[in-house]
Amino acid sequence: MKTRVREAMRALRYHPNVAAQGLVRSRSYLIGLVYEKPSPSYVVELQKGALERLHGERFRLVVLPVESVTEREEEIIALLRSAALDAVLLAPPASDNAALMRELRDGGIPFARISPTRLLGQGPSVAMDDVAAAQEAAEHLVTLGHTRIGVIKGDPSHAASDARLVGTMQALATAGIALHPELIEAGLFTFDSGLAAARRLLALDPPPSAILAQNDDMAAAAITAARECGLHVPEDLSVVGFDDSDISRVVWPPLTTIRQPVQDMAYRAMDMLLHMLKGEPEQGDVHLAHELMIRRSTAPPRAD
Amino acid sequence: MKTRVREAMRALRYHPNVAAQGLVRSRSYLIGLVYEKPSPSYVVELQKGALERLHGERFRLVVLPVESVTEREEEIIALLRSAALDAVLLAPPASDNAALMRELRDGGIPFARISPTRLLGQGPSVAMDDVAAAQEAAEHLVTLGHTRIGVIKGDPSHAASDARLVGTMQALATAGIALHPELIEAGLFTFDSGLAAARRLLALDPPPSAILAQNDDMAAAAITAARECGLHVPEDLSVVGFDDSDISRVVWPPLTTIRQPVQDMAYRAMDMLLHMLKGEPEQGDVHLAHELMIRRSTAPPRAD
DNA sequence: TTGTATGCGTTATCAG
DNA sequence: CTGATAACGCATACAA
Numbered sequence: 001m002k003t004r005v006r007e008a009m010r011a012l013r014y015h016p017n018v019a020a021q022g023l024v025r026s027r028s029y030l031i032g033l034v035y036e037k038p039s040p041s042y043v044v045e046l047q048k049g050a051l052e053r054l055h056g057e058r059f060r061l062v063v064l065p066v067e068s069v070t071e072r073e074e075e076i077i078a079l080l081r082s083a084a085l086d087a088v089l090l091a092p093p094a095s096d097n098a099a100l101m102r103e104l105r106d107g108g109i110p111f112a113r114i115s116p117t118r119l120l121g122q123g124p125s126v127a128m129d130d131v132a133a134a135q136e137a138a139e140h141l142v143t144l145g146h147t148r149i150g151v152i153k154g155d156p157s158h159a160a161s162d163a164r165l166v167g168t169m170q171a172l173a174t175a176g177i178a179l180h181p182e183l184i185e186a187g188l189f190t191f192d193s194g195l196a197a198a199r200r201l202l203a204l205d206p207p208p209s210a211i212l213a214q215n216d217d218m219a220a221a222a223i224t225a226a227r228e229c230g231l232h233v234p235e236d237l238s239v240v241g242f243d244d245s246d247i248s249r250v251v252w253p254p255l256t257t258i259r260q261p262v263q264d265m266a267y268r269a270m271d272m273l274l275h276m277l278k279g280e281p282e283q284g285d286v287h288l289a290h291e292l293m294i295r296r297s298t299a300p301p302r303a304d
Numbered sequence: 305m306k307t308r309v310r311e312a313m314r315a316l317r318y319h320p321n322v323a324a325q326g327l328v329r330s331r332s333y334l335i336g337l338v339y340e341k342p343s344p345s346y347v348v349e350l351q352k353g354a355l356e357r358l359h360g361e362r363f364r365l366v367v368l369p370v371e372s373v374t375e376r377e378e379e380i381i382a383l384l385r386s387a388a389l390d391a392v393l394l395a396p397p398a399s400d401n402a403a404l405m406r407e408l409r410d411g412g413i414p415f416a417r418i419s420p421t422r423l424l425g426q427g428p429s430v431a432m433d434d435v436a437a438a439q440e441a442a443e444h445l446v447t448l449g450h451t452r453i454g455v456i457k458g459d460p461s462h463a464a465s466d467a468r469l470v471g472t473m474q475a476l477a478t479a480g481i482a483l484h485p486e487l488i489e490a491g492l493f494t495f496d497s498g499l500a501a502a503r504r505l506l507a508l509d510p511p512p513s514a515i516l517a518q519n520d521d522m523a524a525a526a527i528t529a530a531r532e533c534g535l536h537v538p539e540d541l542s543v544v545g546f547d548d549s550d551i552s553r554v555v556w557p558p559l560t561t562i563r564q565p566v567q568d569m570a571y572r573a574m575d576m577l578l579h580m581l582k583g584e585p586e587q588g589d590v591h592l593a594h595e596l597m598i599r600r601s602t603a604p605p606r607a608d
Numbered sequence: 609t610t611g612t613a614t615g616c617g618t619t620a621t622c623a624g
Numbered sequence: 625c626t627g628a629t630a631a632c633g634c635a636t637a638c639a640a
Contacts, residue, residue, distance in 0.1 A: 001625085018388040019332060020617035022323035023632050030334075030366075040550055044344040051369055060387060062334075062364050065355055083364060084322040191554055220554045227556050246344055250495055250524045251555055252531050305609080324633035327616050 028084045031273060034064045034076075034100075035091035036157075039189050039217045041245035042262060046091055046114070049266025057274065059086065066094065068157070077103045085109060087273040089266070092116070093158045095125065110276035112269040116285075117159035124276075126268045126286045130160050133258045133290040134167030134212075137240050140256070140292060141210045142175045145300045146238060149179070150201040150208035152187045152194055152218045164214050164242065183208060187218050194218025198225035202237075209237065209301035216241035216248045219255050223297065234299035244293055253296035261288050332388045335577060338368045338380075338404075339395035340461075343493050343521045345549030346566060350395055350418070353570025361578065363390065370398070372461070381407045389413060391577040393570070396420070397462045399429065414580040416573040420589075421463035428580075430572045430590045434464050437562045437594040438471030438516075441544050444560070444596060445514045446479045449604045450542060453483070454505040454512035456491045456498055456522045468518050468546065487512060491522050498522025502529035506541075513605035514542035520552045523559050527601065538603035548597055557600035565592050 008014070022028050033050055035043060050061055062085065066076050077100065080088065088111040094100060095113035101123055104111045113125035141149055151168055154161035165184070172179050182204060185197035194213055198221055201208055213219035219241030226237045233239055233253055241248055241257035248255035265288055272283050312318070326332045337354055339347060354365055366389065370380050381404065384392065392415040398404060399417035405427055408415045417429035445453055455472055458465035469488070476483050486508060489501035498517060502525055505512055517523035523545030530541045537543055537557055545552055545561035552559035569592055576587050 013385070015382075015385045017327075017617050018386065019323050019326035019330070020632090021619080023321075023327050023617080023634090024619050026323070026632080028323060040348040041344065044348060047367065051367065060366050060368070062366055063351065063355065064364070078319075081317075081319045082322065191550070217554070224554075224556055224558075246495070247551070247554060250521070250528075250551060252528055254528075321633050324616090325635080327618090327633080328635050330616080 022084075028086055029059050030062050030083070030085050031059050031270070032062045032064045032080065032083060032085040032088045033091065034066060034088060034094045036066050036068065036093060038091070038155075038158075039215055039243075039245070041217065041247050042189075042215075042243065045245060045262035046266045049263035049268075050089060050270045052263070053267045053270035053274070059274070059277075073097070073099045076100065080104065080109070081107065087111060087277055089269055089273065090114060090116075092160060093155075096159050098122075110273055110282075112272045112276075114265055114269050115160060117163055120285050124269075124272050124283045124285070126265045126272070126288060128260055128265070128288050128290045130163035131167040131170070133242070133260070133292075134164035134214075135171045136167075136290075136292050137212060137242070137258055138168045138171035139175075140294065140298065141212065141238060141240060142171060142177065144210075144238065144298060146210040147177050148183070148206065148208045148210070149177070150183045150185065150204075150211040151179070152185050152197045152201070152211060152213040152222065154187060154189045154214035154218070156186070158189070161214055168212060187214065189215050189217060191217045191221045194221030195225055198222040199228070202226065202229050202231070207237075210240070210298070211237065212240045214242050216243045216245045216255055216257055219257065219297070220247055220251045223251055223253075234297050236302060238298040238301070240298060248293075248295070256295045256298040257293050259291040259293050261290070264288055326388075332390055333363050334366050334387070334389050335363050335574070336366045336368045336384065336387060336389040336392045337395065338370060338384075338392060338398045340370050340372065340397060342395070342462075343519060343547075343549070345520065345551050346493075346547065349549060349566035350570045353567035353572075354393060354574045356567070357571045357574035357578070363578070363581075377401065377403045380404065384408065384413070385411065391415060391581055393573055393577065394418060394420075396464060397459075400463050402426075414577055414586075416576045416580075418569055418573050419464060421467055424589050428573075428576050428587045428589070430569045430576070430592060432564055432569070432592050432594045434467035435471035435474070437546070437564070437596075438468035438518075439475040440471075440594075440596050441516060441546065441562050442472045442475035443479075444598065444602065445516065445542060445544060446475060446481065448514075448542065448602060450514040451481050451605075452487070452510065452512045452514070453481070454487045454489065454502075454508075454515040455483070456489050456501045456505070456515060456517040456526065458491055458493045458518035458522070460490070462493070465518055472516060491518065493519050493521060495521045495525045498525030499529055502526040503532070506530065506533050506535070512541075514544070514602070516544045518546050520545035520547045520549045520559055520561055523561065523601070524551055524555045527555055527557075538601050540606060542602040542605070544602060552597070552599070560599045560602040561597050563595040563597050565594070568592055
């Protein structure tokens with residue numbers, strides 16, 4: 001009997017009207033992904049993971065890139081209110097925004113946070129340990145024998161930038177190495193910002209023998225800057241990235257980097273969302289493991 | 305008076321219910337973007353352009369990556385029917401799928417095609433001239449003095465792959481250069497497929513003095529393959545890419561490539577969609593200009 | 609300007 | 625299992 005109905009549905013090519021269903025069940029079957037101009041490779045990984053989990057489900061993904069979460073809270077909140085989303089995935093730095101989270105909670109919209117650094121326990125999240133990861137990356141350079149290490153920071157509005165700097169400094173402090181302020185350059189997670197920062201670092205006298213960039217895009221830029229100066233990587237300059245995005249294998253030499261399982265994180269966060277949409281209780285803060293991927297952009301410093 | 309209502313709306317934090325609005329005016333305010341596992345850089349550009357045009361508009365973008373348009377037409381058509389989209393942006397190879405287009409037309413859903421190669425006139429589109437572009441790229445190599453040129457093809461399910469090969473062959477034929485079948489290798493637009501193809505080309509005896517890859521990801525892979533063989537780019541091997549995606553400036557040396565204005569194309573296609581949604585008549589097939597970007601991955605062949 | 613009826617396509621409920 | 629009815633929140637049309 002049910003089957004007969006199904007058959008008729010197929011025969012008449014009938015598909016239920018989503019708007020009408022949504023009206024009566026107050027469901028839109030839309031899940032939003034909020035992010036703020038991060039590196040292209042990061043967005044791609046994020047979407048891949050989220051979409052992978054969504055495959056076969058009825059929900060669809062709406063991409064909501066925002067200019068600046070902190071500057072335009074109002075605007076973004078209005079956006080979310082009017083967008084009729086069933087759930088929201090918050091990528092950094094939106095995942096650290098208290099006003100946004102309060103709004104979602106007030107509106108009864110489930111959300112999951114990716115890589116939050118503050119306000120833990122305020123909402124289910126999945127993250128990695130940025131401090132420990134940066135520490136490992138720096139230790140790798142120290143073990144190779146580097147003592148003059150330059151750092152290219154990420155976008156200051158992403159709290160991960162600070163966390164990674166803290167980890168780096170801890171590793172250096174433990175090794176008894178001083179990190180002069182001149183060796184810390186500001187970047188924005190983009191290739192161009194990394195290029196400018198790396199040029200400034202290499203113009204120092206003496207230049208660093210290693211550069212630790214807070215993501216792979218900027219690390220790739222550091223390799224380019226080195227080439228511009230006639231330096232060889234890794235013989236004259238070691239470069240460490242962060243994220244293990246596609247770019248780390250596309251450049252030459254392939255980057256030594258920290259594998260941040262962005263795709264897995266997005267998958268897991270989306271999984272949390274789906275569970276919550278089924279009425280199950282909120283989960284807590286989940287940590288996924290990182291991993292130091294040693295490739296060919298790092299080596300001992302020249303003995304000079 | 306209107307203003308008083310607006311005030312009240314703000315005061316009560318009232319937002320109209322999208323589902324209810326959608327029900328009565330049969331509008332979901334959703335626009336779908338259909339694409340099929342292309343290179344990450346391409347998707348990013350595509351989304352950037354589409355979202356840029358959507359900024360400030362009421363419509364939102366739903367991403368619909370599909371496994372294989374040709375293999376699962378039924379499934380995808382069902383997806384579109386049940387998704388209640390107001391309009392659809394078709395990226396290749398979906399932009400060449402007749403069944404999909406017929407379905408959308410039957411359903412009264414406006415659509416715009418990006419880089420279609422067949423069935424022109426069947427729906428508004430925006431594209432570039434792949435044949436002429438590939439021809440220019442090949443001519444550039446010929447002018448430099450290359451006569452043994454390897455080609456790495458893109459995904460055979462994308463018609464652009466054939467168009468680009470045709471352009472390449474035309475340029476070589478005009479120059480009186482024979483393109484031996486052994487010099488044409490299959491790829492899939494991905495870095496890994498390009499790496500395998502480039503290794504096969506470089507293993508030939510004699511190897512080509514230049515490689516023309518049908519996108520930048522595979523061109524980057526060709527550079528990596530050259531490095532593995534101890535070859536210098538561009539001294540020992542010239543490499544030309546296609547697309548001018550981010551990757552072309554991230555690798556070293558920066559790629560000589562064809563600038564395909566993907567972002568502009570997506571912007572323009574989205575613009576067409578918005579016009580159609582306002583009831584204006586369909587536009588025709590628009591062409592955007594390409595440009596040969598000569599950077600540092602090409603040079604005359606070694607005189608040996 | 610304000611009020612009131614109707615319909616959009618679906619789900620849920622209750623009677624038969 | 626079938627049939628009828630209300631309700632979801634809004635837009636439209638009409639009357640007051």
